[in-house]
Amino acid sequence: MSEINRQWIFSKRPSGPVDDSTFEYRESPRPEANVEAGEVLVKNLYLSFDPAMRGWMDDKPSYLPPVAIGEPMRASGIGQVIESSRPDLPEGSLVMGFLNWQEYALLDSNNAAQLHVLPEGTPPAMALSAFGGTSMTAYFGLLEVGRPKPGDTVLVSGAAGATGSVVCQIAKLKGCKVIAIAGSAEKCQWLKDDCGVDETINYREEDVAARLAELAPMSINVFFDNVGGSILEAGISQMADHGSIALCGAISAYNDLEPTPGPNNLMILVARRIRMEGFIMLDYLSRLDEFNTEFGTWFMEGKIKTREDIQQDFANIPATLSRLFAGKNSGKQLLKLADPR
Amino acid sequence: MSEINRQWIFSKRPSGPVDDSTFEYRESPRPEANVEAGEVLVKNLYLSFDPAMRGWMDDKPSYLPPVAIGEPMRASGIGQVIESSRPDLPEGSLVMGFLNWQEYALLDSNNAAQLHVLPEGTPPAMALSAFGGTSMTAYFGLLEVGRPKPGDTVLVSGAAGATGSVVCQIAKLKGCKVIAIAGSAEKCQWLKDDCGVDETINYREEDVAARLAELAPMSINVFFDNVGGSILEAGISQMADHGSIALCGAISAYNDLEPTPGPNNLMILVARRIRMEGFIMLDYLSRLDEFNTEFGTWFMEGKIKTREDIQQDFANIPATLSRLFAGKNSGKQLLKLADPR
Numbered sequence: 001m002s003e004i005n006r007q008w009i010f011s012k013r014p015s016g017p018v019d020d021s022t023f024e025y026r027e028s029p030r031p032e033a034n035v036e037a038g039e040v041l042v043k044n045l046y047l048s049f050d051p052a053m054r055g056w057m058d059d060k061p062s063y064l065p066p067v068a069i070g071e072p073m074r075a076s077g078i079g080q081v082i083e084s085s086r087p088d089l090p091e092g093s094l095v096m097g098f099l100n101w102q103e104y105a106l107l108d109s110n111n112a113a114q115l116h117v118l119p120e121g122t123p124p125a126m127a128l129s130a131f132g133g134t135s136m137t138a139y140f141g142l143l144e145v146g147r148p149k150p151g152d153t154v155l156v157s158g159a160a161g162a163t164g165s166v167v168c169q170i171a172k173l174k175g176c177k178v179i180a181i182a183g184s185a186e187k188c189q190w191l192k193d194d195c196g197v198d199e200t201i202n203y204r205e206e207d208v209a210a211r212l213a214e215l216a217p218m219s220i221n222v223f224f225d226n227v228g229g230s231i232l233e234a235g236i237s238q239m240a241d242h243g244s245i246a247l248c249g250a251i252s253a254y255n256d257l258e259p260t261p262g263p264n265n266l267m268i269l270v271a272r273r274i275r276m277e278g279f280i281m282l283d284y285l286s287r288l289d290e291f292n293t294e295f296g297t298w299f300m301e302g303k304i305k306t307r308e309d310i311q312q313d314f315a316n317i318p319a320t321l322s323r324l325f326a327g328k329n330s331g332k333q334l335l336k337l338a339d340p341r
Numbered sequence: 342m343s344e345i346n347r348q349w350i351f352s353k354r355p356s357g358p359v360d361d362s363t364f365e366y367r368e369s370p371r372p373e374a375n376v377e378a379g380e381v382l383v384k385n386l387y388l389s390f391d392p393a394m395r396g397w398m399d400d401k402p403s404y405l406p407p408v409a410i411g412e413p414m415r416a417s418g419i420g421q422v423i424e425s426s427r428p429d430l431p432e433g434s435l436v437m438g439f440l441n442w443q444e445y446a447l448l449d450s451n452n453a454a455q456l457h458v459l460p461e462g463t464p465p466a467m468a469l470s471a472f473g474g475t476s477m478t479a480y481f482g483l484l485e486v487g488r489p490k491p492g493d494t495v496l497v498s499g500a501a502g503a504t505g506s507v508v509c510q511i512a513k514l515k516g517c518k519v520i521a522i523a524g525s526a527e528k529c530q531w532l533k534d535d536c537g538v539d540e541t542i543n544y545r546e547e548d549v550a551a552r553l554a555e556l557a558p559m560s561i562n563v564f565f566d567n568v569g570g571s572i573l574e575a576g577i578s579q580m581a582d583h584g585s586i587a588l589c590g591a592i593s594a595y596n597d598l599e600p601t602p603g604p605n606n607l608m609i610l611v612a613r614r615i616r617m618e619g620f621i622m623l624d625y626l627s628r629l630d631e632f633n634t635e636f637g638t639w640f641m642e643g644k645i646k647t648r649e650d651i652q653q654d655f656a657n658i659p660a661t662l663s664r665l666f667a668g669k670n671s672g673k674q675l676l677k678l679a680d681p682r
Contacts, residue, residue, distance in 0.1 A: 261602030
């Protein structure tokens with residue numbers, strides 16, 4: 001076990017995209033847990049990279065406090081408990097939670113209580129993708145916010161991403177027609193071949209608005225939007241009466257310096273009685289069992305395909321975050337730090 | 342009874358605001374109803390002027406077909422049946438429906454069946470304002486789409502308008518705190534004195550975003566928006582977690598030549614889990630009884646104040662529509678053509 005703890009510290013709030021000044025590499029002695037006080041020391045194995053992380057960097061009120069300057073960057077991860085006297089978190093157990101950009105995470109009693117212990121035998125990378133927050137976001141966002149009925153047409157943007165690709169597959173399992181928007185021919189092919197979507201639109205090469213007008217003229221019942229901006233606007237134009245738009249995020253705008261104008265066609269929401277609703281996966285944590293039952297069954301039956309894009313090397317952590325915003329990742333963006341003991 | 346039927350014909354689709362070329366004055370012989378075929382002739386008494394009328398002029402798919410060029414402009418109105426052999430529409434009865442910009446409306450059997458007979462003793466102007474679609478829009482939009490709880494903070498834009506002022510009063514009756522945005526000191530005073538709102542913002546003289554940040558920092562639970570544009574954006578900024586936005590319309594943008602950008606802060610819908618939903622009063626026509634019971638009681642008890650802005654003279658019909666978009670009306674915009682027999 002290393003005597004040092006490598007960390008990437010959040011050193012400067014970015015205006016616009018993250019750059020070299022946003023994070024600072026630091027080494028400090030590996031911490032020790034005061035196990036009598038309920039503290040836990042976790043060795044990080046995998047880190048998760050999520051579009052929402054860009055929002056956590058802004059000094060704005062949101063569903064989580066902004067990341068503090070001088071602290072390791074906040075990130076979900078999988079780790080292994082290496083010092084603990086807690087019966088709920090025995091040494092050796094694999095846990096998921098906010099473990100942040102560092103090799104070792106020391107959690108006080110309150111934060112330790114927020115960790116989730118992985119069920120025996122779960123592959124750690126899967127816990128962050130197929131079984132993790134990403135799939136929960138897809139599951140609850142689509143079913144509880146979008147609420148498609150069998151036979152509905154479901155539009156998914158950012159469809160080759162970790163969340164989007166699972167949304168596509170859940171919609172297919174629920175008997176919907178799925179139109180997927182993604183950013184490369186390869187991604188579109190994968191969505192057709194592996195995820196079973198009905199139609200794809202490559203937004204880098206095709207006119208999304210025109211293609212939607214062809215594929216689903218005023219007949220999109222549910223739109224699961226990960227992207228925002230012009231893609232959201234194009235989707236709104238072809239919504240069916242009484243449709244719904246589940247707003248998961250807006251990766252197209254996270255790095256903008258100035259706020260970008262919103263869709264210019266919101267009057268369609270009135271004329272077609274559209275519900276557009278934002279959601280946050282954390283609100284559904286109490287319904288984890290429900291998710292595990294239905295989604296877990298699909299997964300075990302091989303009905304959900306996922307891709308993980310697993311980068312390596314502690315030094316690559318900031319660059320791995322940038323892959324996400326450049327659309328370079330194919331599937332869930334992860335970085336592996338270590339194998340479990 | 343006049344032998345001629347004066348009409349304002351929709352002659353040219355406007356791009357931008359309505360102008361002198363949009364409507365054309367025409368006189369034709371007064372029609373006669375084929376009463377055996379179920380036709381009905383109605384003499385128009387009052388016309389209603391509503392922001393939605395601008396949308397009906399555009400050649401775009403919407404919840405009603407676009408008004409056809411060469412036909413009288415579509416408008417709700419109150420009239421008196423003067424030729425009929427229908428038991429459901431006896432001669433002399435006062436009716437409400439699409440009677441359009443003309444002195445006499447000849448309705449075929451299908452259209453006649455869409456008319457609503459006013460309950461005995463209803464003052465005709467009231468049927469278009471306090472008891473009409475305007476109040477139904479306020480009632481169902483606020484309660485079914487906005488869904489405020491007692492103690493909630495409710496923001497209303499276009500608050501001195503016919504719909505907005507009723508929304509404010511229903512929200513007060515439901516135990517909410519109400520912030521009203523309107524366009525003159527006089528309108529704000531009326532909202533405070535007669536409608537009982539808690540706070541007002543005069544958008545022509547005050548910085549709406551700054552005032553909302555003071556009055557309800559991130560604590561607007563329900564926003565009933567009639568205006569769109571920058572007012573919608575300002576309201577979104579101060580929404581509380583899990584709030585709702587009932588989109589009734591966007592009078593600020595109806596006359597725009599080019600689509601105007603939407604709110605630049607839709608990510609707040611995600612971070613605060615906001616539901617933004619459009620609605621159309623016509624969807625609630627089947628629930629008229631419900632409305633009559635609760636709202637009618639309030640009205641009879643003097644708990645709802647309304648203002649009617651009643652213009653006169655057939656020649657003034659187009660100019661009266663323009664009053665709405667200039668914000669010149671105080672309360673429900675009507676034009677009186679005749680008294681009932």
